[in-house]
């Protein structure tokens with residue numbers, strides 16, 4: 293089947309590449325000329341394990357094309373997926389300008405019946421709004437073509453995007469038209485062989501499902517972070533509490549970790565957008581409000597622990613930061629907790645030595661040049677001679693670090709992801725602070 297995917301970011305490129313891998317004919321379109329030029333040269337502009345291989349293979353096989361030309365992309369395709377960004381507006385609501393723009397540009401080039409599929413995360417009612425834009429644009433052109441709007445929210449996780457797309461837990465299709473539902477089923481048939489993953493529902497429910505899913509996941513994180521804060525005060529250990537509650541089948545273990553707070557391109561903005569929907573409908577959302585409030589507080593926590601340890605000024609102190617990306621497996625720095633920590637430390641006069649296996653280039657684009665910042669080759673170089681190490685992103689390579697090769701000036705560790713057993717860190721001579729676990733202190737003479 294012939295597919296156009298508008299927007300070649302994390303979602304659009306994965307969607308296009310995976311459809312092509314399953315034998316569909318895909319055109320990926322973006323307004324970013326640089327990105328399209330790179331993709332044509334086989335350079336994938338984002339870090340996503342396994343993606344480059346699939347992109348290259350399918351591009352070579354002629355099943356995957358890249359263009360900036362809407363006229364070509366739309367005229368060749370039956371399905372037009374919209375996978376452009378929906379960032380936060382100033383008031384927290386979803387900024388739909390990119391989606392609206394994409395809808396208009398599709399309508400300007402329509403040459404017959406199209407199925408316009410919204411993969412971007414958009415508030416309830418946006419599908420209808422897209423339909424209005426298409427109608428208006430077509431009537432301005434003085435043409436009349438039939439079209440359908442489908443909501444097909446995406447649930448992939450960066451870092452695992454390929455396997456999430458290839459073997460999704462579910463494929464949500466929001467449409468009121470059974471004929472379109474059947475065509476969507478045909479499109480997704482290669483992903484639906486093992487067992488039926490398709491859940492067909494009305495447009496509004498599909499749009500709402502994506503927000504409800506992200507709000508639920510964010511709630512679990514904030515819940516655990518709030519429990520962790522209480523654990524620290526009462527002397528309990530959140531990792532034990534996690535085992536104790538996760539074993540309850542109604543709760544489960546997944547997504548039940550305390551840490552340095554959630555970031556990324558989805559949870560923060562989607563939680564805010566859901567709150568904005570509540571405001572729009574004059575329906576208070578105290579639970580969702582609290583999820584965000586707890587997360588804002590949590591992102592400050594690691595920095596506060598460090599400042600509390602050293603006193604108010606960090607002048608003359610140097611800290612290593614292990615991990616910058618908002619989570620392992622990606623180079624995405626959007627809303628990354630590491631950025632909050634770095635800014636806290638720099639403001640207090642500290643020097644920072646930064647290392648991330650893949651997110652350094654993106655971090656360099658975000659942080660202002662500063663003599664306080666040193667970019668390091670690996671975790672060992674970052675830790676060399678520092679007053680403390682802070683772990684923010686739990687890359688696997690940090691889990692089994694050879695601590696013999698880690699040579700800080702002071703053995704002081706702030707672990708934002710509870711990666712190590714506190715007693716083992718104590719045995720290595722570290723004063724060890726983590727999240728929701730009793731700190732492990734080592735007598736001063738150990739340092740000398």
Ligand SMILES: NC(=O)c1ccc[n+]([C@@H]2O[C@H](COP(=O)([O-])OP(=O)(O)OC[C@H]3O[C@@H](n4cnc5c(N)ncnc54)[C@H](O)[C@@H]3O)[C@@H](O)[C@H]2O)c1
Pocket residue numbers: 298299300301302303304321322323324327375376377378390393394397411412413414446447448449450557558
């Ligand atoms: N990143 C994720 O993990 C994830 C997961 C599920 C859902 N989503 C949702 O998917 C959507 C896309 O997210 P993303 O992370 O892929 O965004 P992104 O910022 O990585 O990519 C968006 C792309 O769209 C392009 N674009 C913008 N306007 C355009 C237009 N008019 N025509 C053509 N291209 C245009 C941009 O140049 C960019 O390349 C968002 O709504 C997001 O909430 C993201």
